[in-house]
Amino acid sequence: MGDRIRLSSSLLLEQRAWQVILDREGLEWSQPQPPSARGEESFSVPTSEIIAVEETEIDEKQSNRRKWRKMSKRHAFTVYYMKRKRPHCWRCKEATFWCVDEQLCNQWIQALKELIDSQTSRPKRLLVYINPFSGKKQGQRIYEQKVAPLFSLASISTEVVVTEHANHAKDNLSEVNLANYDGIVCVGGDGMFSDVMHGLIGRTQKDSGVDQNDPTAPLVPCKTRIGIIPAGSTDCICYATVGINDPVTSALHIILGDSQPLDVSSVHRNKTFLKYFVSLLGYGFYGDVLKDSEEKRWMGSVRYDFAGFKTFLSHHYYEGTVSFLPATHTMGCPRDGRSCKTKCRVCKQSKRQLEQLQKFEKDRHGYDRRNQWHVIRGKFLAINAANMSCACPRSPKGLSPSAHLADGCADLILVHKCSRFNFLRYLIRHTNEDDQFNFTFVEVYRIRKFHFTSQQLEDSDDIHNMQKKHFGRFCSDQPTCCCTFSGSTWNCDGETLESPAIQVEVHCQLIKLFARGIEPPSKYEESPSMVQDRSYVGRL
Numbered sequence: 001m002g003d004r005i006r007l008s009s010s011l012l013l014e015q016r017a018w019q020v021i022l023d024r025e026g027l028e029w030s031q032p033q034p035p036s037a038r039g040e041e042s043f044s045v046p047t048s049e050i051i052a053v054e055e056t057e058i059d060e061k062q063s064n065r066r067k068w069r070k071m072s073k074r075h076a077f078t079v080y081y082m083k084r085k086r087p088h089c090w091r092c093k094e095a096t097f098w099c100v101d102e103q104l105c106n107q108w109i110q111a112l113k114e115l116i117d118s119q120t121s122r123p124k125r126l127l128v129y130i131n132p133f134s135g136k137k138q139g140q141r142i143y144e145q146k147v148a149p150l151f152s153l154a155s156i157s158t159e160v161v162v163t164e165h166a167n168h169a170k171d172n173l174s175e176v177n178l179a180n181y182d183g184i185v186c187v188g189g190d191g192m193f194s195d196v197m198h199g200l201i202g203r204t205q206k207d208s209g210v211d212q213n214d215p216t217a218p219l220v221p222c223k224t225r226i227g228i229i230p231a232g233s234t235d236c237i238c239y240a241t242v243g244i245n246d247p248v249t250s251a252l253h254i255i256l257g258d259s260q261p262l263d264v265s266s267v268h269r270n271k272t273f274l275k276y277f278v279s280l281l282g283y284g285f286y287g288d289v290l291k292d293s294e295e296k297r298w299m300g301s302v303r304y305d306f307a308g309f310k311t312f313l314s315h316h317y318y319e320g321t322v323s324f325l326p327a328t329h330t331m332g333c334p335r336d337g338r339s340c341k342t343k344c345r346v347c348k349q350s351k352r353q354l355e356q357l358q359k360f361e362k363d364r365h366g367y368d369r370r371n372q373w374h375v376i377r378g379k380f381l382a383i384n385a386a387n388m389s390c391a392c393p394r395s396p397k398g399l400s401p402s403a404h405l406a407d408g409c410a411d412l413i414l415v416h417k418c419s420r421f422n423f424l425r426y427l428i429r430h431t432n433e434d435d436q437f438n439f440t441f442v443e444v445y446r447i448r449k450f451h452f453t454s455q456q457l458e459d460s461d462d463i464h465n466m467q468k469k470h471f472g473r474f475c476s477d478q479p480t481c482c483c484t485f486s487g488s489t490w491n492c493d494g495e496t497l498e499s500p501a502i503q504v505e506v507h508c509q510l511i512k513l514f515a516r517g518i519e520p521p522s523k524y525e526e527s528p529s530m531v532q533d534r535s536y537v538g539r540l
């Protein structure tokens with residue numbers, strides 16, 4: 001459709017005549033002479049929200065309707081578009097327009113197809129990984145019944161891999177030709193996302209000759225976007241980047257070609273790469289809950305409630321040293337109440353500022369060397385590093401409600417040893433609106449890097465160093481050696497990670513998701529009388 005072309009026709013929709021207009025901005029239809037009792041009715045769908053157009057077959061029942069009786073032949077086309085049903089929850093709606101002129105009908109279909117094709121950020125070919133054992137084991141059914149029909153409607157071709165074991169997606173991604181796909185979709189929970197993300201980041205670094213074991217190596221951002229169809233137990237990554245864990249909504253974000261950059265943090269132990277995470281890295285409470293819940297997988301998502309209760313009663317605390325590099329490049333802070341929203345300005349400015357500071361100092365470590373490390377020794381019930389809010393159905397605001405998706409920072413939350421009662425008060429604040437950082441035993445910092453060493457390792461290092469000095473090499477020389485520490489486990493995006501010492505660094509906007517972050521409430525503020533049929537009002 002050329003820039004000049006603008007279609008404007010009188011077409012029938014639900015047996016009423018409408019003036020329908022199509023231009024680069026989108027599609028609108030309004031009543032030429034609005035019935036006074038109803039008030040003016042007009043509807044508008046922006047181009048970016050049109051999903052598909054199809055020629056519509058007219059069945060006998062429809063053709064016998066009174067309005068059509070006089071006409072010799074009828075033609076129709078159906079436009080599919082995204083509609084906001086309630087906050088963050090999207091649905092695919094359709095409107096079928098009728099006309100008598102076949103040529104006019106074809107002209108409309110052609111123009112709409114061209115308009116949809118002009119949306120270059122939309123994927124055409126997707127590689128889909130389904131974990132059949134995620135959550136309530138409904139991944140395959142959810143994909144086949146709710147997602148695949150939408151992909152097919154949007155003319156997206158797919159290659160589907162149903163995983164057969166843990167790390168299947170990760171291993172597979174190390175050999176597939178990524179150039180064949182416009183995106184990767186994972187159907188499952190946070191653990192499944194983690195598998196896909198490790199496969200994609202690992203592959204990108206390998207192709208670029210970057211050694212992931214080198215904690216100082218600058219990582220290469222991944223070009224391929226990842227889509228998440230939530231079918232897991234917590235679905236935190238989906239919830240915190242879309243605002244809801246709903247498979248249809250996520251499928252529509254993928255179809256419409258949304259793009260949300262995301263920070264990824266790397267976890268190393270000395271010169272050994274351990275894992276990446278995008279949501280929570282938690283030691284103490286959340287690590288122990290995860291470890292205990294893994295033995296209860298058969299229970300489904302209720303395993304987290306049982307393990308949570310048990311871990312709460314055990315009230316273990318862990319001694320160690322946390323050191324961190326505060327983030328100085330961002331204007332945000334963990335308690336400013338400025339939560340991350342679609343097209344977040346804090347994220348944009350933070351990325352720009354970080355790049356400038358790193359350029360000024362020649363490399364990112366030069367910039368980091370200018371800043372002062374903070375050291376805190378203590379007894380902790382929980383050490384949580386939140387790369388994003390970590391909102392999920394259990395905790396709708398998340399563990400750090402003002403954390404940002406793409407600002408190059410994580411929020412480091414230190415929960416010091418306190419009474420069971422106080423810890424319960426703290427946990428309850430994960431589920432309500434109250435400030436969860438307003439406790440004397442909780443500290444929170446916005447950081448770029450942090451290190452943790454458990455007390456046991458520090459003690460044993462002292463002994464080993466002494467022994468080494470006198471007797472030679474010991475196993476503490478091996479970065480992955482854990483000996484028999486009675487420390488906690490790390491909960492790393494829902495995957496367990498055992499390491500008594502780690503070094504963490506946030507990598508600003510390393511990956512991209514088919515998402516757009518949390519849409520502000522204004523998107524849904526429509527008068528209730530018009531909500532039932534109106535998709536998007538504003539241009540009329």
Ligand SMILES: CCCCCCCCCCCCC/C=C/[C@@H](O)[C@H](COP(=O)(O)O)NC(=O)CCCCC
Nearest residue numbers: 189190191232233234235236280304308395493494
């Ligand atoms: C008495 C009130 C207790 C309130 C507890 C509130 C729990 C808030 C949970 C927030 C967790 C957010 C971090 C996300 C972790 C997920 O990655 C992980 C794995 O998810 P999945 O692969 O989909 O299974 N989930 C957990 O670790 C569950 C933690 C639940 C703790 C009770």
Ligand SMILES: Nc1ncnc2c1ncn2[C@@H]1O[C@H](COP(=O)(O)OP(=O)(O)O)[C@@H](O)[C@H]1O
Nearest residue numbers: 134135163164165166188189190191192232233
């Ligand atoms: N076919 C499979 N069999 C067993 N484990 C698998 C399979 N496919 C993926 N996994 C692993 O299952 C783990 C949990 O998956 P996830 O989708 O997060 O489910 P849940 O949300 O229920 O924890 C992930 O670590 C993933 O690697």
Ligand SMILES: [Ca+2]
Nearest residue numbers: 263387404409
């Ligand atoms: Ca962040």
